[in-house]
Amino acid sequence: MIIAVDGPAASGKGTIARALAQHFGLPHLDTGLLYRAVALRVMDEELDPAREADVVAMCDFDDRLLADPRLRGDDVGKTASIVSAHPLVRAALLQRQRRFAQQPGGAVLDGRDIGTVIAPEAEVKLFVKATPTIRAQRRHAELRKGGANVSLDRVLADIRARDDRDARRSDAPMRQAADAALLDTSFLSIDAAVQKAVAMVEAAKARGGAPASTR
Numbered sequence: 001m002i003i004a005v006d007g008p009a010a011s012g013k014g015t016i017a018r019a020l021a022q023h024f025g026l027p028h029l030d031t032g033l034l035y036r037a038v039a040l041r042v043m044d045e046e047l048d049p050a051r052e053a054d055v056v057a058m059c060d061f062d063d064r065l066l067a068d069p070r071l072r073g074d075d076v077g078k079t080a081s082i083v084s085a086h087p088l089v090r091a092a093l094l095q096r097q098r099r100f101a102q103q104p105g106g107a108v109l110d111g112r113d114i115g116t117v118i119a120p121e122a123e124v125k126l127f128v129k130a131t132p133t134i135r136a137q138r139r140h141a142e143l144r145k146g147g148a149n150v151s152l153d154r155v156l157a158d159i160r161a162r163d164d165r166d167a168r169r170s171d172a173p174m175r176q177a178a179d180a181a182l183l184d185t186s187f188l189s190i191d192a193a194v195q196k197a198v199a200m201v202e203a204a205k206a207r208g209g210a211p212a213s214t215r
Contacts, residue, residue, distance in 0.1 A: 001026070001106040002121065003201060004114035007128035008163050008174065009077070010135035012185040012193050016128055017110035019194040020201060024108070029100045031111035031118065032080065034093050036071040037061050039079035049079050052086040059092035074143060074150075081162045087171035094118070112166055115177035124204045125180035126197060132159050134186050 003020055007013040014030055021028035041058035042049050049055060070076060083089055094117075101107050101119040109118060115125035130138075136156035143150050166174035176182065181200055185193040 001123050001205070002101050002119050003106070003108040004119050004122040004125045004177070004180070005108065005110040005128060005197075006112055006114050006116075006126070006174070006176070006180065007110075008112070008130075008135065008166065009159060010139045011128045011130045012138075012188075012190070013110045013126075013128040015190060016126070016183070016185075016194055016197045017108050020197060021108040023198050024201070026106055026108050027100070027103065028108045029097070029110075031093075031097050031109055031114065033066050033071055034096065035080040035084040035089075036076050037065045037068075038089060038093075039076050039083050040065070040068065040070055042083060043076065043079055049082040052088055055083045055086055056088045056092055059089060074148065078158065078162075081165050085165055085169040085171075090171050112174035113172040115180045116175060117172045120177070124201050125177050126183050126200065127176040127180045128183045128185060128193075128197075130184065130186040132156060132163065135159055 001024070003017075003024070003026070005013045005017040005020070014032075017030070018028055020026070038055060038058050038061070039049065041061060042055055045058065047054040047058070097109065097118045101109055101122070111118065115122055115127070133156065136152060136159045139159065140150070140152045140155045143155065181204075183193070183197060183200065188196065
């Protein structure tokens with residue numbers, strides 16, 4: 001069983017995907033880490049993330065890089081949003097993601113184009129969303145907890161800019177797949193959101209089709 005979990009930054013999709021993987025005993029891939037790994041290499045090499053040719057050269061990396069704690073940094077996230085808009089970068093990482101999805105027994109993948117591009121054949125597709133303001137509040141709290149001194153307005157502006165880049169890019173833009181169920185986490189606790197997601201997947205398995213939306 002392949003479970004595709006898509007959605008914008010700070011919507012809760014990563015937490016939900018990890019919980020689903022644990023609940024159903026499936027391997028999990030946060031595909032955003034792949035782009036963050038490329039971004040980190042670009043930053044380490046002091047390259048321009050807007051130059052597609054330079055960025056593509058950074059796409060061949062060892063999986064061990066995915067465990068680097070620097071990948072979670074906000075600066076890396078911003079750069080990842082830029083490099084992920086390059087069609088050649090997405091093409092370079094496409095097969096890596098598809099191999100993970102198509103392994104025996106299935107997998108859980110989260111990102112922005114899993115249900116539409118990476119694994120359109122996924123048995124279960126969820127699109128996780130929350131309002132930009134709430135997502136900014138979540139990210140702001142994370143940053144402050146990590147010691148970053150950044151205003152909520154700045155975080156909200158970054159969230160909106162990232163959403164715009166993800167939705168407008170020409171190659172594999174972020175969008176809800178036609179057969180994906182919508183899960184709005186705006187006013188849900190983490191536990192409640194996970195419980196709803198598990199119930200949606202269980203219902204989909206029982207029906208043999210896509211889960212019903214939960215708003």
